[in-house]
Amino acid sequence: xxxxxxEAVVEAAPLETLAAREVERRIIDGVxxxxxxxxxxxxxxxxxxxxxxxxxxxxxxxxxVDITMSIERQFLTRMTHRVPLPEDxxxxxxxxxxxxxxxxxxxxxxxxATPGLAVKMLMEAGHMPRDPxxxxxxxxxxxxxVVGEAYRLNDTLRRTLRKLPSAADPAARQEIAANVxxxxxxxxxxxxxxxxxxxxxxxxxxxYHRERSELQGLEIQLEEVTAKLKDAALSDDxxxxxxxxxQQVSLKxxxxxxxTRLRVAEEVANHSGERIPVEEQKVADVRRLLxxxxxxxxxxxxxxxxxx
Amino acid sequence: MIRRKGPFVGNDVVDRKSPLLAARAGxxxxxxxxxxxxxLTENERRxxxxxxxxxxxxAAKEAASKALAQAGVAVTPGAFRDFEVDLRGxxxxxxxxDLRAEIGLMETSAEAIHAVVLFPSAGGAGQGVRLAAGVAxxxxxxxxxxxxxDLLASLLANASxxxxxxxxxxxxxxxxxxxxxxxxxxxxxxSLSHAGRFVAACAVLP
Numbered sequence: 186x187x188x189x190x191x192e193a194v195v196e197a198a199p200l201e202t203l204a205a206r207e208v209e210r211r212i213i214d215g216v217x218x219x220x221x222x223x224x225x226x227x228x229x230x231x232x233x234x235x236x237x238x239x240x241x242x243x244x245x246x247x248x249x250v251d252i253t254m255s256i257e258r259q260f261l262t263r264m265t266h267r268v269p270l271p272e273d274x275x276x277x278x279x280x281x282x283x284x285x286x287x288x289x290x291x292x293x294x295x296x297x298a299t300p301g302l303a304v305k306m307l308m309e310a311g312h313m314p315r316d317p318x319x320x321x322x323x324x325x326x327x328x329x330x331v332v333g334e335a336y337r338l339n340d341t342l343r344r345t346l347r348k349l350p351s352a353a354d355p356a357a358r359q360e361i362a363a364n365v366x367x368x369x370x371x372x373x374x375x376x377x378x379x380x381x382x383x384x385x386x387x388x389x390x391x392x393y394h395r396e397r398s399e400l401q402g403l404e405i406q407l408e409e410v411t412a413k414l415k416d417a418a419l420s421d422d423x424x425x426x427x428x429x430x431x432q433q434v435s436l437k438x439x440x441x442x443x444x445t446r447l448r449v450a451e452e453v454a455n456h457s458g459e460r461i462p463v464e465e466q467k468v469a470d471v472r473r474l475l476x477x478x479x480x481x482x483x484x485x486x487x488x489x490x491x492x493x
Numbered sequence: 494m495i496r497r498k499g500p501f502v503g504n505d506v507v508d509r510k511s512p513l514l515a516a517r518a519g520x521x522x523x524x525x526x527x528x529x530x531x532x533l534t535e536n537e538r539r540x541x542x543x544x545x546x547x548x549x550x551x552a553a554k555e556a557a558s559k560a561l562a563q564a565g566v567a568v569t570p571g572a573f574r575d576f577e578v579d580l581r582g583x584x585x586x587x588x589x590x591d592l593r594a595e596i597g598l599m600e601t602s603a604e605a606i607h608a609v610v611l612f613p614s615a616g617g618a619g620q621g622v623r624l625a626a627g628v629a630x631x632x633x634x635x636x637x638x639x640x641x642x643d644l645l646a647s648l649l650a651n652a653s654x655x656x657x658x659x660x661x662x663x664x665x666x667x668x669x670x671x672x673x674x675x676x677x678x679x680x681x682x683x684s685l686s687h688a689g690r691f692v693a694a695c696a697v698l699p
Binding site for chain 2: 218219238245246247248249250252253254291292294295334337338340341344345348354357359360361362363364368371434435439
């Protein structure tokens, strides 16, 4: 099984025979044509985000399906036997079967924001053996999100700051300066929050609990509607049955969406409190940038104070 | 912090002559067909008759996902089939929640497509909503993200009766763009997009 990438023909390889590092390399090679930031792509490692231009490969969110398909095209797996799900026979899970093309199920890759997290996803889905040695320095999805937000904030502060000297009109300068001040406050507050893993974990855990409460509320509503529907089915009131049935469908749809959101919130909450050394380093790097930008901005706003 | 007051806006621009558009869909007909299938619902596949329509549907889905994300609705990254677009009815449905959004603007030229989606639906083509939206060519060598922010600042300055666009800065909170005006954070829904040669921006104004 082969496909063409530019001039080269790439053979799909069985995942179970490949080392995690080789899978990572193939994943990075496969997304080259979607990377708008070739400089970042060329030095990408397991922890380089696919999306985003600042520290990522510059792939656009519109290309998420392309990333998934690029990964699928390159690998073969034994997880090919489709087992219908009891709650929804139109959906299925994959179990071991004959070797065949890799299929990443919808929603399975929502945390695969980097090549390393994509390899982790393949391991967790049973497509390749788990390799703790490889996973030890894969930055969690939680910290990809947290660190990415910090880089974007730093970028906004820097861009706004650059506009300050060119504003000749004092009123215009004052307006830009006011924006810079607000952004400095935001940057300092973010840098402070980053310094304390417990604070990061706390805020992310609160978000998780909010999501869980919403989900539980929906589950209770669904139970109630289902019970009412059983009673209504015994009566002749077809109007009430129809209304309840449509309410039940709508609640099931909302539950499905909330479960996805809860998975993301849970992943973020679970990992934001414990930092592995590579996460510590990435947090330290971006904190330093934020603090430097804030200091520079404060100096630009008040040169006398900065020189004192 | 996510704004809780609507309407919320999302936009997406497609550069129709970008070499990336052709590169994405794959080398063989089988891959192209699979690629399209992953972006369209059954109803959309049935309704699709012309090439620009695919990219209009695509842009409307991207725009809708941004509008719903601003409202705090869970949108799964890359799950294009979670959105069903009815171009004729100017509606977008988020299938998992059955929430409805409306297409406030769909500009199509030989060069680009720009879709703007409002959530919740405001009752037909953005009636009653003060919408500012625009597309511009990205200046050569300009950073796309910066060019989109500059366009938004110009749109906001024009919409508010003039003055310097420099008083606006576009930051982001929880992944959603937010506007600062002379240091004050504004509770306006705004959206940015860039693709190939184009940048686009839109805002719902008070």
